Amino acid sequence: MSGPSQGRITIKEVAEAAGVGVATVSRVLSGGSASAETREKVLAAAARLDYRPSALGRNLRRRRTGGIGLLVPDITDSFYARLTDGVLSCARSYGEPVTVGVTGDDPEREAELIGTLIEQSMDRVIAVPSGDGEMWAPALRAGLNVVFADRRVRTDVPSVVPDDRAGVLTAVEYLAGLGHRKIAYIGRHAQSQRVAAFRAAIASLGLPADRDLVVHARSSRDSAYAAAAGLLQHRPDVTAVIAGGNVLGEAAVLAARELDVRIPRDVSLIMFDDVPWAELCSPPLTVIAQPAQDIGYRAAELVLRHGRRPPAVTLPTQLVVRASCGPKVSSPRR
Amino acid sequence: MSGPSQGRITIKEVAEAAGVGVATVSRVLSGGSASAETREKVLAAAARLDYRPSALGRNLRRRRTGGIGLLVPDITDSFYARLTDGVLSCARSYGEPVTVGVTGDDPEREAELIGTLIEQSMDRVIAVPSGDGEMWAPALRAGLNVVFADRRVRTDVPSVVPDDRAGVLTAVEYLAGLGHRKIAYIGRHAQSQRVAAFRAAIASLGLPADRDLVVHARSSRDSAYAAAAGLLQHRPDVTAVIAGGNVLGEAAVLAARELDVRIPRDVSLIMFDDVPWAELCSPPLTVIAQPAQDIGYRAAELVLRHGRRPPAVTLPTQLVVRASCGPKVSSPRR
């Protein structure tokens, strides 16, 4: 009865209780070879003492941390919440803990969080990168195992992204089919890829190109509202808008309501990202659904099985037609 | 030029580069006493080598992990996403990483996650407990620093919760004021506290008590829909329902729409938790707003400053009247 009854119990105490050496305990517990009898004794002792190996000790010796880091712009945004859910779901099946950080789409904050992560010896990270991803260069050189989600900003980092090009094209084609020619896009600052796809789609359909038809917002709700209201106010000639995310879409219907422009009579609206309330909205919103959860899950798979990794995974999007788009009005709204 | 140029650089190499001992480096970096000259040398060397102390080594020695663990039922639920955001926001100002786990309101999964957490040597945890919180007993005994959020299920654990009693009472009073007498409550399984408050409110206003007027759902959207649809179908006599959360509210308006019961003409609806889309909904939803982010922030404060901790913090809720409640219809709906 000499065991130190206080504090966490260690492998040493298990070894003592089982009457074997610490090396043997470690071997048995990590599936190494041992005689049936010894294995029995060790397992019994470990169970009796309710022994839990310390991840700290293990990781220090192994020189890597088990867990995975996840960096998202805004956990409050349903899209990133679902993406996070996907990551957590996959990580759970591997028993890996996930450390989450919020970047707010700010490269500086992102760099800071990367610092924290490598301080923690995390060697596997999933991130929705904020800027052009150049702050990742040092971490990459240091051997960090990174997978980008939702945005593909570096070709040397495996990425899991929605099929933006197809999604945007589908939306623009649908709108053009309804007769719209002045179509605007409201996006976040960081979505350069999607904006490029938008311009390409506009061009390919022979619609008038106009720089001012894409407006940007930062990741806050206020900024989104300002962008939407500004667009609706200053460009009475646009008859259809595409919102590049659910908070942008929300801001757009709010702004429209405030400015008394009716959807879809005055302007048609397509929102990226299908969220539960899109159906509850008045009018129900036509959306481009994105597989947020799958993106997270696949990204986690990629970062966990770090075999040879494909450079990029693209997941399909889907147009869900509801009631927020209508034929072009004959005369531009005043 | 003999430094091992591969892998992470350690305190030993910094010491060598600065021409001092490792103990001195450690002391300088953690704010201990040292001569100005030495401090200078060490700081210079550390900066030059871009040295980052390994949290692993530190934590092993200190026998505690810096980070904090966070357990929520469903990160996809806006309420818990905002709560998480609050926790992350507070933790960031302390430079503490946060490990997030999803319990799905399942005590078994929760116990499993607790195991992972203590394996990680996390000594500080914020949790939204699933059941009666009895699986926390061993962890508590082991000295884990736990704070409960959103639900108060044990008196021996500090908790940060919304003022459920006042919130429910406000909602019931408001509904009663509109003439409603058969008021139902749809809640999650785990919200025993709120259900008790509901019954108390009903009783205090002299309304008919009826066991069947509170129905429970599990944390999935499907379960929520089933519960709402069941209630609406089998109890044509209820003229007002209170939904105990935003996914329950969403399910209620969906079910109502499907069953062709109109809000608020046929039944009035009050939803717990104000979410951005409540205003966008048709009709805009009257809600009891809950300070989800504050709850998370305060819980994080509590768990980080583990001075003497108050047993419970209760944060106020607020009734936001929109358009989902109306006067009682004269005849029960068929």
Added chain:
DNA sequence: ACCGCTCATGGAAACGATTCCATCATGGTT
């Protein structure tokens, strides 16, 4: 001039695990 006090400093132990390596027993082969 000596004593004792303070202060900076570096060596070494400790934290809890994994893993290399040496040791020893066993059993089969020549």
Added chain:
DNA sequence: AACCATGATGGAATCGTTTCCATGAGCGGT
């Protein structure tokens, strides 16, 4: 009977940090 191969086992080194303790220098007081 001697020998080798095989496999189980435990001691000890190791990971990167913090912290205890001993050492030595500097210095003011008697």
